[in-house]
Amino acid sequence: MEPILKIEHVEKYYGNKLNLTKAVDGISFSVNKGEFVAIMGASGSGKTTLLNCISTIDKVTSGHIYVGGVDITKLKGNQLNRFRREELGFIFQDFNLLDTLTAYENIALALTIQGVKANEIEARVHEFAKKLNVEQVLQKYPYQMSGGQKQRVASIRAMITNPKLVLADEPTGALDSKSAKMLLENFEYMNQSLEATILMVTHDAFTASYANRVIFIKDGKLFNELVKGNDSRKEFFDKIIDVVTILGGEVNDVI
Amino acid sequence: MLFKLSLKNIKKSIKDYTIYFFTLILAVAIFYIFNAMETQTVMLEVSNSTKDIIKLMNTMLSGVSVFVSFILGFLIIYASQFLMKRRKKEFGIYMTLGMSKGKISRILLLETILIGTVSLVIGLVIGTILSQGMSIVVANMFEADMTKFSFVFSTKALGKTILYFCIMYFCVMIFNTISVSKCKLIDLITANKKSETIKMKNPILCTIVFILSVVMLGYAYYNVTVLNTTLTSNQLLTDIVLGVIGTFFLFWSLSGFVLKLVMKRKKLYHKNLNMFILRQVNSKINTTVFSMTTISLMLFLTICILSSALSLKNSMTNNLKELTPVDILLSKKANLTSSDQYYGIPYTEEQIADSKTPITDTLELLDFDWKNNLTDMINVNIYATNDITMKDTFGTEYGAIKKEYPMLLYDSAEPIVKVSEYNKVAKQYGNPTYELKEDEYMIIADFDSMVQIRNRVLKKGTTLTLNGKTYQPKYPECKPGFIEISANHINTGIILIPDQTLPEEMKEETYLIANYTGKTEDEKEEIEAQLASEEVSAFEDKTTLSASTKISIYEASIGLGAIVTFIGIYLGIIFLISSAAILALKELSESSDNKERYMMLRRLGVDEKMIRKTLFIQIAIFFLFPLIVAIIHSIFGIMFASTILETFGNEKLLSSIIMTAIFLIFIYGGYFIITYLCSRSMISEKE
Numbered sequence: 005m006e007p008i009l010k011i012e013h014v015e016k017y018y019g020n021k022l023n024l025t026k027a028v029d030g031i032s033f034s035v036n037k038g039e040f041v042a043i044m045g046a047s048g049s050g051k052t053t054l055l056n057c058i059s060t061i062d063k064v065t066s067g068h069i070y071v072g073g074v075d076i077t078k079l080k081g082n083q084l085n086r087f088r089r090e091e092l093g094f095i096f097q098d099f100n101l102l103d104t105l106t107a108y109e110n111i112a113l114a115l116t117i118q119g120v121k122a123n124e125i126e127a128r129v130h131e132f133a134k135k136l137n138v139e140q141v142l143q144k145y146p147y148q149m150s151g152g153q154k155q156r157v158a159s160i161r162a163m164i165t166n167p168k169l170v171l172a173d174e175p176t177g178a179l180d181s182k183s184a185k186m187l188l189e190n191f192e193y194m195n196q197s198l199e200a201t202i203l204m205v206t207h208d209a210f211t212a213s214y215a216n217r218v219i220f221i222k223d224g225k226l227f228n229e230l231v232k233g234n235d236s237r238k239e240f241f242d243k244i245i246d247v248v249t250i251l252g253g254e255v256n257d258v259i
Numbered sequence: 260m261l262f263k264l265s266l267k268n269i270k271k272s273i274k275d276y277t278i279y280f281f282t283l284i285l286a287v288a289i290f291y292i293f294n295a296m297e298t299q300t301v302m303l304e305v306s307n308s309t310k311d312i313i314k315l316m317n318t319m320l321s322g323v324s325v326f327v328s329f330i331l332g333f334l335i336i337y338a339s340q341f342l343m344k345r346r347k348k349e350f351g352i353y354m355t356l357g358m359s360k361g362k363i364s365r366i367l368l369l370e371t372i373l374i375g376t377v378s379l380v381i382g383l384v385i386g387t388i389l390s391q392g393m394s395i396v397v398a399n400m401f402e403a404d405m406t407k408f409s410f411v412f413s414t415k416a417l418g419k420t421i422l423y424f425c426i427m428y429f430c431v432m433i434f435n436t437i438s439v440s441k442c443k444l445i446d447l448i449t450a451n452k453k454s455e456t457i458k459m460k461n462p463i464l465c466t467i468v469f470i471l472s473v474v475m476l477g478y479a480y481y482n483v484t485v486l487n488t489t490l491t492s493n494q495l496l497t498d499i500v501l502g503v504i505g506t507f508f509l510f511w512s513l514s515g516f517v518l519k520l521v522m523k524r525k526k527l528y529h530k531n532l533n534m535f536i537l538r539q540v541n542s543k544i545n546t547t548v549f550s551m552t553t554i555s556l557m558l559f560l561t562i563c564i565l566s567s568a569l570s571l572k573n574s575m576t577n578n579l580k581e582l583t584p585v586d587i588l589l590s591k592k593a594n595l596t597s598s599d600q601y602y603g604i605p606y607t608e609e610q611i612a613d614s615k616t617p618i619t620d621t622l623e624l625l626d627f628d629w630k631n632n633l634t635d636m637i638n639v640n641i642y643a644t645n646d647i648t649m650k651d652t653f654g655t656e657y658g659a660i661k662k663e664y665p666m667l668l669y670d671s672a673e674p675i676v677k678v679s680e681y682n683k684v685a686k687q688y689g690n691p692t693y694e695l696k697e698d699e700y701m702i703i704a705d706f707d708s709m710v711q712i713r714n715r716v717l718k719k720g721t722t723l724t725l726n727g728k729t730y731q732p733k734y735p736e737c738k739p740g741f742i743e744i745s746a747n748h749i750n751t752g753i754i755l756i757p758d759q760t761l762p763e764e765m766k767e768e769t770y771l772i773a774n775y776t777g778k779t780e781d782e783k784e785e786i787e788a789q790l791a792s793e794e795v796s797a798f799e800d801k802t803t804l805s806a807s808t809k810i811s812i813y814e815a816s817i818g819l820g821a822i823v824t825f826i827g828i829y830l831g832i833i834f835l836i837s838s839a840a841i842l843a844l845k846e847l848s849e850s851s852d853n854k855e856r857y858m859m860l861r862r863l864g865v866d867e868k869m870i871r872k873t874l875f876i877q878i879a880i881f882f883l884f885p886l887i888v889a890i891i892h893s894i895f896g897i898m899f900a901s902t903i904l905e906t907f908g909n910e911k912l913l914s915s916i917i918m919t920a921i922f923l924i925f926i927y928g929g930y931f932i933i934t935y936l937c938s939r940s941m942i943s944e945k946e
Contacts, residue, residue, distance in 0.1 A: 109535075113863065117531065119531075122529035161863075
């Protein structure tokens with residue numbers, strides 16, 4: 005299958021010559037269409053930096069990132085903006101919904117900036133809201149919604165433009181376990197029924213166990229990779245925990 | 260160490276301080292310009308009476324300066340408190356590092372001194388430069404020679420500006436110290452994490468309130484423009500209150516109403532970032548209803564003051580030509596007795612003796628060569644009797660009129676003039692002449708409100724009885740005309756009766772109307788100078804003779820026009836600065852929230868160009884909204900003022916409106932652009 009995302013020897017250095025930090029140190033992997041991939045690692049392992057590079061929020065020091073065959077490290081200015089709004093969808097830990105807009109408007113905004121027609125926008129927002137069970141909060145403001153509702157609204161916003169790739173940065177980080185479970189089930193649904201390609205960064209094994217494949221990163225380098233295959237989620241979760249243990253406890257750097 | 264920290268703080272937060280700086284510099288410069296006018300006017304070569312007027316103007320300007328300093332003081336304190344709020348987190352960090360509140364206060368103190376000094380210096384430099392231009396305007400206004408231009412620097416104004424602003428800065432320091440001492444560490448550190456609750460208003464309620472406000476404003480507009488002439492002061496007050504409340508309701512409801520309206524128009528609502536802009540503006544206006552109302556009303560005042568003040572001077576001079584058709588009008592009391600009093604002071608023997616002679620005799624007594632200096636002379640006798648007081652002329656209407664206008668002097672005797680004498684004057688003035696039958700009388704008046712009262716009475720056919728004879732009104736209304744020359748229509752009423760022999764005791768006053776023989780302005784002024792000489796003033800207690808002259812009326816009214824204009828411009832600009840600065844600060848106060856919002860838009864892939872456009876539209880709406888409301892108010896306000904003052908010519912009004920627009924564009928527009936640029940750099944990606 006053709007890879008949607010292909011990462012080749014990506015390096016990201018911070019600092020100057022005297023004090024160099026290699027946040028990402030030569031990572032290569034690829035994500036195929038329709039995959040649900042989780043990147044795991046402790047804090048400081050470079051997973052968020054990698055995600056920022058993919059999302060073009062940050063620039064790589066060297067290496068190439070191809071999304072749908074296009075080398076995004078070569079894009080500039082408005083090409084970047086267009087790439088972001090047409091090919092990518094974002095889900096953040098702190099939801100990042102616009103506080104002055106209602107849920108409906110937050111979702112619709114992703115479409116209006118692409119110039120989609122008014123009727124189509126309305127229909128699509130309602131269709132997605134129904135699927136992800138947030139229809140009843142569409143006219144509410146973010147401060148009137150629960151964390152789980154907010155994150156589901158945020159994920160609809162990320163999905164509604166039919167992006168090639170949905171990037172999620174610690175999506176369950178600010179949620180209680182019940183809301184987190186519900187959100188992850190939504191991710192599964194989006195991945196399986198709506199054929200969304202999802203790349204998720206997390207340090208939580210439970211969250212990662214919902215993915216098809218988990219990539220482990222340590223000190224900016226690829227450490228291990230697990231594929232769910234035909235395992236049940238429980239079995240996959242146990243395998244992840246094993247790797248995490250080798251990696252050094254859940255997220256601590258005792259080793 | 261503290262000094263370094265303060266300096267660095269200012270450098271770092273220069274963006275936040277731009278508006279503050281801009282406001283301070285403008286305030287200092289304007290304060291200096293208007294206080295330096297005294298020094299400039301001293302240098303002008305003008306006549307003595309104009310000098311008196313200029314003196315009066317300068318006294319009034321310095322009085323207004325006190326008022327202005329209060330406004331500026333509040334504005335500066337408001338602005339500095341706003342900056343304090345933005346820096347709460349910074350102070351929180353200092354305090355967690357163990358810095359005492361006293362030390363933080365001292366940093367702020369140093370900062371205030373630094374900013375104060377710099378803004379004072381820059382403001383004074385700009386003020387000095389601009390005040391040179393002002394001196395040309397002043398000279399033009401008083402029609403003085405500006406052949407030799409000299410650089411004027413007023414040390415007095417300099418001292419005054421420094422003193423006043425030092426007091427203001429001192430107040431700022433006190434307020435800063437108070438707000439630092441009241442701070443709690445936990446509040447300082449969590450200052451940025453305010454919980455966002457958006458007050459959502461019921462759209463149905465919004466619509467109702469909106470309609471209510473439109474009705475209220477419409478009613479007030481209708482009253483002041485259509486009914487203006489019959490408006491009493493109580494009704495006017497009601498209209499003003501209606502206008503204020505209506506404006507408040509308008510701001511309370513309009514954004515919600517417009518939001519609902521746009522949401523109905525799906526295409527517009529779903530285009531680009533329209534929904535974002537709408538929500539931004541909506542939330543902003545919802546949280547600043549009170550300030551928006553104040554700002555809008557202040558702008559309204561500014562526009563009215565500026566445009567009226569600028570056109571008043573021109574129109575005043577326009578009236579003069581019509582109302583001063585002759586060079587001089589001399590008047591003297593007639594038939595004084597020892598029991599007559601002038602404001603409680605009995606007349607002197609000489610004055611009583613003098614009152615029995617014609618005016619020309621008195622002129623000779625004054626050593627004024629009237630035979631050679633005066634021409635076109637007309638004598639008019641004013642009669643008065645206690646049989647015909649204002650009360651008598653109102654007849655049966657007296658009770659009703661007194662209830663409405665309790666302040667009129669009902670017991671004062673009305674002036675009576677024989678019709679043939681009036682006709683002579685009217686002919687000379689170019690006014691219509693009248694014929695009266697034996698039993699008829701008529702009233703000549705041009706003071707509007709008095710004309711209205713008298714017309715009511717005349718319509719009823721109220722008769723007058725003089726020396727046992729009854730007179731009927733010839734016309735059911737007053738006829739326009741005047742005898743005394745003046746700058747305005749101030750003739751409250753002269754009764755004309757048919758020619759007859761009236762008893763000598765009834766003669767109250769004699770007038771001598773004449774032109775100067777001089778051909779040129781200089782010659783005329785020379786003749787007038789003889790009349791106004793010191794020798795003549797020495798005769799004050801020997802005669803009751805007084806004169807109004809064309810030249811003095813011109814000077815007085817030009818002077819009055821200048822006073823109104825300068826005070827108008829002064830207050831207008833200060834109001835404009837205040838409202839624009841508050842608006843700018845309100846907009847910038849949300850910039851940290853805005854920064855996050857625009858960051859979010861960027862992540863969604865919005866172009867930088869579109870982000871800028873969105874920000875521009877958002878700020879433009881925020882600035883235009885109160886301005887448009889103010890302009891609509893002003894249209895009706897100026898219409899009202901122009902009918903009340905009856906002095907505006909349309910052409911002049913247009914030019915003054917253009918001037919007002921220029922002021923608005925420069926100051927208000929300047930604030931808008933600075934606000935936009937500051938916001939733009941605040942939301943830009945680079946830290």
